[in-house]
């Protein structure tokens with residue numbers, strides 16, 4: 292028997308650690324752990340989410356990107372409380388999305404999340420003015436105690452100002468441009484001060500200049516009103532401007548780009564970005580498709596552990612350590 296093989300006790304402890312829910316800190320707005328959503332239609336099963344893991348810190352502004360069919364809308368619908376996952380865990384603003392009662396779900400959708408959809412018509416009531424549209428979620432939430440009407444009016448005024456749509460307060464949606472409608476939709480989504488604002492392709496129907504102005508409005512609610520914002524987008528402008536872009540592939544989070552502003556010794560600011568791939572608790576990573584294609588990697592790859600990194604190379608690539616008595620610095624992987 293191989294003396295380096297893990298003992299039963301070690302395997303058991305590793306399995307228990309992997310099965311334990313991840314600890315969620317106070318600063319976490321969204322935590323999804325091994326999220327699965329299976330759709331069945333006409334007897335055929337589609338695994339839209341296949342063990343997705345995602346943590347979003349409070350106050351973050353995150354873009355979700357991915358090919359068509361990768362599971363973005365499925366995830367957003369779950370986070371919006373419109374759909375329920377098949378397995379896994381998901382919590383937003385302290386609500387457990389799998390265990391909510393119908394009553395909690397209603398309250399969650401009214402108070403904890405706001406949404407902005409791509410279709411501008413889906414966001415606004417056509418027969419109400421802009422100010423009335425913004426007040427509506429607050430009226431639905433209720434609150435008849437003294438001063439509720441004044442508080443609502445105050446919040447409407449605050450949002451009209453923050454989103455620079457005060458001049459549109461008495462217009463109806465049909466009298467607004469697409470970009471103006473989306474800015475109003477952001478105000479409606481923010482009316483009840485949700486912990487998280489979710490948006491599905493909010494700039495998808497807009498030209499690039501208008502889309503940039505709408506994206507700026509998301510930045511405003513993130514920065515000035517403190518909302519955590521998650522935007523599903525195909526728009527490279529949006530994906531390239533946020534601090535964190537998360538890519539979904541085949542129903543899992545596969546990679547992330549993190550950007551930060553760095554200042555050099557002359558005081559000049561520039562944005563540095565770095566790509567990361569997700570490592571799940573079973574040790575799986577999804578290597579970027581472009582890397583795999585560039586290096587002709589498929590089916591199986593050779594893996595070596597160096598002292599401070601792991602090397603992945605094509606299965607048929609020449610072994611760099613062959614004939615090197617010193618082992619080239621690589622050490623056998625620990626069990």
Ligand SMILES: Nc1ncnc2c1ncn2[C@@H]1O[C@H](COP(=O)(O)OP(=O)(O)OP(=O)(O)O)[C@@H](O)[C@H]1O
Pocket residue numbers: 330331332337338339357358359360361362363364365366
């Ligand atoms: N209600 C449903 N019934 C059956 N299959 C579904 C349903 N909703 C989504 N799917 C399937 O789940 C997978 C993920 O779909 P989803 O809409 O989440 O992808 P997406 O990344 O949002 O795509 P797009 O960018 O085109 O909107 C797809 O294969 C889709 O066909």
